[in-house]
Amino acid sequence: MIHEHDALIVGAGGAGLWAALELAKAGVDAAVLTKLYPTRSHTGAAQGGVCAALGNQEEDHWEWHMFDTIKGGDYLVDQDAAEVLAREAIETVIELEHMGLPFNRTPDGKIDQRRFGGHTRNYGEGPVMRACFAADRTGHMILQTLYQQCVKLGVKFYDEYHVVDLITEGGELGDGGRCAGVVAYRIADGELVTLRSKAVMMATGGFGRMFRVTSNAWSLTGDGVALAYRHGVPAQDMEFYQFHPTGIVGIGILLSEAARGEGAYLLDNDGFRFMERYAPKLMELAPRDMVSRAITQEIRAGRGINGKDYVYLDVRHLGRKKIDEKLPDITDFVRVYQGLEPYTDPIPIQPTAHYAMGGIPTNLLAQVTRDASNTVVPGLYAAGETACVSVHGANRLGTNSLVDLLVFGRRAGRQMARDVKGVGMPNVADDVTEPIRAELDAIRGRVKGERKEAIRTELADVMMDDAGVYRDAVGLERARAKVAELRERYKNVSVDDKGTVFNTDLLEAREVGYLLDTAQTMVAAAINRKESRGAHSREDFPDRDDVNFLTHSLATQAADGGVDLAYKPVTITKFQPKPRIY
Amino acid sequence: MQIELRVLRYDPERDQQPHEATYTVEANPMDRVLDLLHKVKYEQDGTLTFRRSCAHGVCGSDAMLINGRNRLACKIRVDQLKGKRITVAPLPGLPVMKDLVVDMEGFFAKFRSVHPYLQPSGPVPERERLQSAKDRAKFDDTTKCILCAACTTSCPSFWAQPFYVGPAAIVNAHRFIFDSRDDAAEERLEILADRDGVWRCRTVFNCVEACPREIHITQAILEVSRAIVERHA
């Protein structure tokens, strides 16, 4: 079956939906493919807020926001991108409000704002109220609002279509080829559907499921990065993966930084606010990489609660009113998933795998680039967590991901609308689906193979233990060997479900393949980066090394199945790298 | 502890009729039903099919009938269900595609039918539209909906008449009808004054019990009914 649209968007999270809106407004024939119903996308899980220097509560400027983003990202941020982010944050948040997003309000009826980690006044003087929020369900409101607008504009959706491959024209994407569409697996009946298109955007979200303890949805398996990577597009800055400090012990469900933004404490076994040892100025509101490391240090020093591997997040002193008004959802999580009462009990937390700073490299117009000189891949776009612009550098600040979705999702949509005008519909051979059909049939048909679960859990374990908050050469080598072994074993993966109708068994096996690709690039890039920067923290190289490593890594697939690494310079405009002290 | 998990299964490619399958799973009391389903799928039988994504009650993928009530599998703990036997079945009243997966298209069509998007009139201001905290509070509850369908499929009026627009759609209409920035309340009230609109609600409250977001759904429905009455008065 062949469909045809001028533009295709893969993924219906915040980034994909906003792009779809722009295309609809421009009158472009566009469609959104998503393996979940759009409102199930993980953007809906974002809690705390979206930063924009509106200055509704106190003085604020986009330049301050830009600076915080760069410093937060440990100077690996491309500063032109950070400028775009901080400037356009303001208009996109206002536009969201116009679309109907129910922000909390200040007494004079404006959008309410709160503090968030790493966001400061006057270039680092102290915390500033910059995060616009709707209780602690900001992401939910963004996702719903954007979806509502898509309904309003009649955007075409292919719900529960799992994109399994990209179609190319004129060679692989890494060698100058053009992206000509996608192959999608219709989950309802197992049909492989070919969609031709002049422009394809990847907005497939992150890959936290690579780790054992994560705040990410089961569906976040790095599909976009892996699919592009398989066609020769590099994966950028993969070694930078953020661990959020406050996940529910064991299961990783996130307790938003909003809690600390509203004044929650982090306590060690003695009831001491241990952040004083690590970031005396910002305390609990230091950037995430620092807080995660601080918690890990405390635990290693035996100051975890009862010597165990967690510390406390304490909201008791905030009072019931504030808790109910500003943090209703996360306190609900604590009640449901820990059986504790946050009014009266401190909450056991530990760092949880949260956010991929790296991903598909793009330029400021959300066009995918394929090398160190930023050569554009025709017809391919990316935005959201799956992309790397890079506005987050080595560590993302809280709330900046939602801003990233809005700003670069919008830019992607606008750019696609411009680009599709000038080009013709690509030619697509009738048999493009054959290789992928063969791959899927092989998995389905294999009788005596290895269960995908074993592979996935072993991957999650090794990544958590050896490529987590702290890393070193020994652990990373262990991880590399393990991932290589798992990739071998994956060639023999099999599933129980041999049917065609709603075969989630098969698709999950496919997703394990994406995770193995992304893990492979992460480990390779991490081994090669012999410094500590942002979320990448090497115990054997504890210092930042601007001389050798103020560069973005680009991982491409080598002919032998390994990873080739290249580096590209960081764009620096206004702010020269300085030591990062809070 | 050991749990006996009974799942109503149906594979259109193999079964004439839905049938119950029983699995024994090792569980601890803080496990959620989703964990048990995963254990079955990953350790015993990979063909068991269900939707899930976020695993913490915010995406609305895994609403199903658990021990006779609609709930999210990822939000109900084993200890809350009391007893060693748990039964799981697909959401009632929607066509079953496979095992616990139902066809949601009709449900979303109803959602779309109430024009669930802001329709302000007048020029677009430079900055945000102002709204007092009090006005914002009027529709706060109904903004929480995650479109999981637990409510609509728990409603006897919906089982009886699948044309009933259902609590979820009314909740989403309420969210805009009572938003001070919106000017299309009339249009939505007109739609909901239809024979298959709000009048089909018989205050059964199954929806409220089922809603994982604890939305006061019946209150929202009756507020809409009252708005329709007042509009005609």
Add this chain to the structure above:
Amino acid sequence: MAPRVTRTGTVRPQGGGWELAIWYLMRLTGLGLFVTALAHFIIVHFIYDPSLQTAKWITDERWGNIAWRTVDWLMLTFVVFHAFMGLRSVVQDYTKGGTRTVLTMALYLGAFVVFAMGTIAVATLNFPVKP
């Protein structure tokens, strides 16, 4: 019946103010019945025993006065509307297609017959009465 909500989400409005009127009148007649029907039941089952309520007692005593006849006729009006419209919603819930149309019509007709019989009884029984 064809689906009334289409894929693109448009609805064909049906019923208009009619359903609203019924809904509202159900409540009003319900309130009316709360007073009249409960009072009626208490009178005929609590204050008087059924065994006493012969045809003669009804014509002579109970409907010997125009006020009672008026109250009972009002109750009749309420109850016919309320009960038949109530049943209509039950019927419309559990039937569809032709059956539904037939039963609904039968209900409207039944309501008319019952209302007529009741009115005839109230109005003609040994009428006019002494004030």
Add this chain to the structure above:
Amino acid sequence: MLLRYRGSEGMLAWAFHRVSGVAIWAFILLHVFDIWLVGVNPDLYNELLSVYASPIGRVVESLLGAALLYHALNGMRVIIMDFWPSMTRYHKQIWYVNWVLFAVIGLPILVQIMAPAFGLAAPFTFGGQ
């Protein structure tokens, strides 16, 4: 589905309301007919009356009274919520109150109706008797 789904107070309240409504409706048909008979055929009416006054008739009347009383009280519960939607938050409490009222009002009536069936004098007497 109705039987498979484990509803709680609200669903029970509704189910009883519906069943009682239909039951009363059926009785009303009969009742209007018998009153009509008073004019057309008084003897037949009187014969019917003796059925009403028989012990079995009294049991049926008690059930009818219970249905009416339940339906009326729950009807008020519904109406209260219709006019003050925020009362839905207390719908269970109102339902419990209804059962208390049901007992308080219903029991004396029950005794009064049933006493003659056991050959006892009605416990409450009024001027009319």
